[in-house]
Amino acid sequence: MPTATFLPGYRKAVVPSGTTILDAARAAGLPMNVVCGGQGKCGKCLVFIKDGTVSFDIEDCRRFFSNNEIASGACLACRATIVGDVRVEVPAESLIQEQKILVEIPGMKEVPLKPAVWKYEVHLTPPSLDDTTPDLARLLEGIEGQEGPPPNRIYAPLEVLCYLPQVLRRSGWHVTGTVALVPGGYRLLNVDEGDTTGRLYGAAVDLGTTTVVAYIRSLTDGRVLATASNYNRQISCGEDILSRVNFARKSGLSRLQQLAAESINESLKSASDAGGIDLEEIFEVVIAGNTVMTHLLLGIDPSYMIAEPYIPVVRRMLSTAAGRIGIAAHRNAGVYTFPAVSNFIGGDIIADILASGMADRDEVSLMVDIGTNFEAVLG
Incomplete structure (x- = not known):
């Protein structure tokens, strides 16, 4: 099978002939910036073929690249297929760029400890x-x-x-x-x-379209012991919700489910390492995400939420065992997802309402979530 070598870091991936450069880059661990989910529509996955055998439509590339760029080997990673050994240069702008992720929330309402x-x-x-x-x-x-x-x-x-x-x-x-x-x-x-009553932990996870944040909390005294964040690896299959749903419709649902679990696990592992906690002693995981993200995490087909009449499979709170969906906690740990109001108002908004305490206040209050979608809640 051909070997794809990615510059400047010399990462390698051995892949079957006919594999796209995008898939080879994913196999090599490169977080490619694919806004459209690999449909050849955004032009963000620019790479340069340095040498080797690759098949792609040069005329199609002219929509995105200048003649000089094409002469230098420019092509779309999602549309170029590998025929033989190849060396590919990946510009920095074609990779997902590091950004600051908010994890500390001042003034957060104190929540009574009431584990399950x-x-x-x-x-x-x-x-x-x-x-x-x-x-x-x-x-x-x-x-x-x-x-x-x-x-x-x-x-x-x-x-x-x-x-x-x-x-x-x-x-x-x-x-x-x-x-x-x-x-x-x-x-x-x-x-x-023996006695392990002092080692009982739970995790709260914000599963966002772009980022993931995990908090590990002691379920004996309520203290938040560690926090960690990272990018949602599903970005490699599409930057926005619509692109990911389209990716899922093209036999990509299992891949998106796997990437969601891996993204959560990366945060859980970082937080557990920082707090000196064994992941096997996390027995409760609560996850808040929008309706599509919840469906993808659980491996539920979200296809019918992007076409009239925009129907999700489920809006209620769901629970399963961590081992069934690949979450890095005790295999029997309960994983709970927040319920949604609709396909556009998801469990992340319900979690925001509870965390802010606005439902318990007599005065009028307004909460605005400016994210992939835009939601406003009047209390």
Whole structure:
């Protein structure tokens, strides 16, 4: 297979013949600026072919580039396909440029700590011939004794049951059970040896069209322990919502879902490193984003929101396990997305209303969100 070498950094990618330079650049880890999502309409993905075999329509390039640029090997990365080994120069303006991302918010309303997940430390009596209570029942009764939910309300997944007997016996029957409130009851997420009640964390994520910000918070005392931000990697598939939905319609939905998860994980990893936190001890993740971003994160087809009558698949709050959508937290951690009002008024606006406290004030207030879309809320 051909090798594409990208200058000036000499990043390389081995790709099948017929791959676009844009896809090869993505494989090499280059954040190309593709406003139109790779449809050849914006002219932002300018590259220069230095040597090698590439196929593209020169006449099509004349819409964007001068004769001198074309003579120097200019072409659109999204429209040029690799035939053999090639060396490509990528100008700085063709890459996503670094910008300052706001993460500190002065005057933020204090929010009461009310997590949907708890840890219970229990010291259990070992079984005997006189007490043959099953391991799970013994654990759940111990949790109830620590003011936890009743055993008949707690669902225990198979994967927890598979390692439960070993953990109980290795620990000398001193364990910590992690229980989460879920639709319809409670779920046993994890069982640790010894006392781990002090290591219980949650993450709040702002999933924006351009940027992602993550906050990691202690779910025992409410402190914000670390914050991190980065770009939404979906930019490589289109700068705006419309471009990304069109990309999804062309068999790109799974790629956009993966990029959304990777973007969140990058922030979570940076924040966890800064706070000295194990990602496996994050048991609750709450994500706010606009309606399209929420659909893309969960792998739900957003195609019908950009054509009349503009219908989303769902507007309600949704929850799933982190492991199901590739979020870097405990695999059983609950991931919750904010509900939307409509396809244009998303969960990010609902989160803004709650965070600002405007719904609790008697006086008239106005909130304006100037982003990819423009929203105004009168309180």
